[in-house]
Structure formats: structure tokens, C-alpha cells
Amino acid sequence: MISMNAGPIYSQIAQRIKDDIVSGKLHEEEQVMSTNQYASFYQINPATTAKGFEQLEEEGILYMKPGIGMFVSRNARDKVLAERRQQFFAKIVDPMIEEAYKIGMPLKEIIARLEQQEGAKDS
């Protein structure tokens, strides 16, 4: 859910829509709920939702069909995936390595684990 303890609400909304695009809950060229529907669903101010939409529009994830509403852009999923991939090392891998150093875990062990995972996925 949307939390008052997790920073700006509009970026949480934007994040949520991106999640839905990545997971396939929202398809490209599909209409998204209106700002009012979003506001109602999450019990937040519609202006806040609109700001989240605005951000996604700027990023080219959503686009406006005048008089109809907001739609998911044609290549929105690729864009979000590219962004997430870009952030992957900074947000997930680097902290992991840092933590490994802290607790004295050799990187070799992590690599072994990763290879094992890959093997398991392949089979």
C-alpha cells in the first residue's frame, strides 16, 4: 500500500505503476485508471496522483489521449526494464558486496552461489 512513512507519495504511485508494467499487470497501450480512481483506491489526494502521472508522462512511460485518459506507452516496459537494469548494480549488487565485506564473506562464495542458481534455472 501507499505509506506516509516512505517519502513522497507521488513517487510511490509512479513506482507502483512501473511495477505493474514490469510484472505485466499493465500492458502497453492499455488505459490506466484515472487520477480520481487512483486517489479513491489508495485514499490519497488526487493532485498527488496527478503529480505521479505527470512524472511518468515526462519519462515517456505514460501518454495522454486527450478526452480519454492516460495510456501506457508503446515501449514503456522496455524503458522501465532498462532503468531497472541500470539501477540493478547500484541498488542491489553494490550493497550486497558491501554487506559481504562487512561480515567477511568471500566473494567467491557468492559467485559460486550465483552459478549454482543459474544452473538450477537452466535445468
Added chain:
Amino acid sequence: MMTKPISPVVLTWQILARSTWLTFTLFWGVSGILTVLLLAVDSPGIRSSYWEQVFEALNIYAFVVGVRVTYGHLTILMNHGVTRKQMALATLLFALVFTLANGIMMGIGFALEHAAYSSNAWQEAFAQPHLFKTAVDFPAIVAEGLILSASTFLGGHFIATTFYRFGKIIGMFSIGLYLLISFSLEVRSYSNAIVTFTSDLTRKSDFTAAEFFLWNGGGIALLALLIQYMLQTTEIKAKTR
């Protein structure tokens, strides 16, 4: 479902009438019943009018209604979009109808009592001097009832508004001022805690109708002006509880 809003003045009038009609009915009902009972008990020794006593009670009743205008209605009306001016205008209209109704009730009472006195051949007399000389002088009785209740209504309204506007200490002074206005007309003995200039003046044996209207009219106008001034500048207290 949309409803049409009512003019603030009409709305205020309705609210004032709504909170008064019950006490009005009770007051005149009880006064009537008491007079009939007293006449029935005291029939052999009747010397003067019983209904005349209702004037004293009416003074107190109208005073209380006057107090209630400010304390019972100001806050709720302001909260509902009525301005102080609109409330003052509505109160004036209400006072006209209320005091006229009181005058008419006095007139009807005297007429009925007169019928009873005539059929029983009782002696008809008044303990106090009045604008009217007989119990069937309906217009003069209505005028006296109207003016008497108007002066006490405004007296109550004046004192209550002063308390509301300026607080307890200056409020106490307003009682003094009110009594001063009353007694400056004529200092006489008084028996009630609430004595109006009118009820005192009526005890004066040789007043003329012109004197009566002049003094009372002046007193009423002065009170009305003071109330107006205070009401226009009064603030509604933030805490109601």
C-alpha cells in the same frame, strides 16, 4: 436533491418564532386559567380586575424572551450564514409580531373578563392607572400591552447583549443603566425585581397618552440603538462548551 435556501432574515424570524411559540402558548394559557380560577374562588368579594395583574407577569415573560434572543440564537445563526444586521432586522420584525400578539392577548383577556363582570354585576375597576379607562377600549389596551412588552423585551435583549458583548462586569452596569432609564422617568415604589419604566409610569396617576408614548417610545428607541451598536460589533466566542 437540492433545496432552495431561505432568505437569512426570514430564516432568523422562523427560528425566533419556533423557539417562542411554545412559551407564548403556555404563558397565555396559564394566565387565562389562573384568572378564571381566581375569579371562581373569589367571586363574592371581587373588587377589581384580575386580568390587570397579567401586565406584571407579561413584563417578566417578555424580558426573558428578550434575553433568549441573544443567548439562544446568536451563535447558531452566525454559524448558518446570517449576518448581525440581518439578525437585528429579523429580531425587530419578530419583536413587532410578538409584542402585537401580546397586546391582542391582553385585549381579548380584558374583553372576556368584562363579559364575566357584566353578567355577574361585579364591580369593575383597575388598581393602576392605564392608557385605557374601560376594559372594552380594545385599541388602547393593545397599544399598552404592545408597548409594555416591547420595553421589557428590549430591556432583556439589551442586558443580555451587553453581557454577551462586554462580559460580566459591564453587563452588570447595563442592568443599572436599564433601571436608571426606568426610574428617571418617575421614581416610585416597586415590588418586582424587574421594574420597567413603563410599568412605573403607568402608576403615575395623571399621565397623558402623549406622555406615555413619548417616554416609552424614547426609552425603546434608545435601547434599540444601543443594542444595534453592540450587536454590529460583537464577536462570536470560539468555545461554545
Added chain:
Amino acid sequence: MSVTVEWKGLAKSYGAHSALTHVNGTIAGNKIIGLLGRNGSGKTTLLALIKGLLRPTSGQLLINGQAPFENRALAREICFVRDSRMTYGSFKVREALKLASASWPNWDHGYALHLAERFSLPLEKKVQSLSLGMESSLNAIIGLASRAPLTLMDETYNGMDAPSRYLFYEELLEDYMRSPRMLVLSTHLIEEVGRLFEEVVLVDQGTIVLHETTEQLLMMTYVVIGTAPDVERFTDSLQVLHTQVLGNMKSAVVFGELSKEQERLADLYHLDIQPVPLQDIIVHLTSRKEVPSS
């Protein structure tokens, strides 16, 4: 009608007691605005001034360019609800709603009755005999159904149980989206209702100390956590609202937007940066004695 409320050096005192001083600023547009502050900070006085119940001692308060005191046109455009059981005399709930319907030009009686049913408000009961929670429900209903272009609600949740409060928030949001207007709510329950506010106005010790969009306020406040010397080095030239020390660790609530440079610095010092809940921001902004200088 869109509403603009403007304060210009507004002050209000009751005799020797000063309730408001140096109030400046503007709120404008169809928005839900939170009026926040501690008890006795001057919130109710500010609302009563907007409604025109009180007169400014000095300075100006203008609503669409006009002073509200004894203003006939504004009187029916501004609906102010607060605890007022005692002013209803012998009115029943039904009569109170009827009075409201006769008073507010945009009143929606069907909606009022619908709300009364949702709040389980007994229509035939006298207002005076309502419980505190029921009275708050009545006030909430009147405030919402009035559809007044400027609606002021002063702690319209007192005594309401949690389900009633959430019902109120839900209806408030729905009705605001149906009929956009300016709704100003004073509240202490920021955690519950904060997400509905587009803007917050913070009143402290008789003056407006902050007016910001809720989102901006959330963005410009953060907490840094790390070892004490690192946190101190990081916050050296920043406005710190609150600090806490645990062993050699320190956390500092910083007021001010986090720049890219600061983000880099935080990374360098191994500092953890976390958002701060709105409720905590308000508490930090109003609990200090004076504004710390940077």
C-alpha cells in the same frame, strides 16, 4: 467559485492575551488543506476569523479580496463546523439538517440523509443529547453536504471511533472529487488523514510557520543516520530539526532538499538516508522553542 484567502499582517488578541500575530500568506484554489498545530496554537481562532465570527485586532484577512466580518455575500459561502451541541437548543438532528438546508445555497439534502444513514445518526434525537462522536458525525455531514465553496472543519473527528473516522475521510475525498472546493481541516490525526492533504498550513505559537504542499514537505525532510562524527560533518551547514544519539550512532532530521552533492557525500560517509513520516515532521517543526539557525 474558486476561493483565495489572504492574510496580511493579521493579528488577533483577546484583551492582553495574544492569540495570533504576524500571520501572512495565501491559500488559494480548490484544495484539501490541512491546518496543523498544537493545542492552543491559534488554529480555531484563525478559522473563526475566516468565517467572520471574530474581527482582526490588526492587519487584514481577505477572502477573494473582501473582509469576511459582517459580509453578507461571504456569510453563505463559508461553512464552519465545530463542536456546537449547545447552540442547537431543542433542535433534533432532522431539524438541524433542515436548518442547514435552508442556509447553504449548494446544500444537497439527499446526500446529507445518505451520510446520516452511513454514520447511523439518529434523526429524531435531540442534538444536545448526542454523544461527542455523534455530534462530530453531524458536523461532518453538515460540512460535506453544505458544498460551501469554502468549508472549514475544526477537529471534526472528536469522539468518533476509528470506523467512523475512516468513513469520514472516504466521504470527504469522494465528495471533494465530485464537487471540488476549498476544504480546510484542522486536525491532530496527521497519520490518518495526512495523505488527503494537498497542502499543509502549520500554525505554531500564534503564527503560520509553514505553508507547503504535502509532497514538497515530505521531499524536503529526511533523516540521516550514521556514526556521530560523520552525521555531524554532514549536517554541519544544514538545518537540523531533531537529533538522537544511540551509543556512537547518531540520527539527525534535516529540513531542506537533499542535493545531488549531499547524496554523494552521504554515500562517502556511509550515511543512511531515510524519509520522515509527515506526523514526525510536524512534531519536529512544532516542538522546538525557536528556529535553529543554520
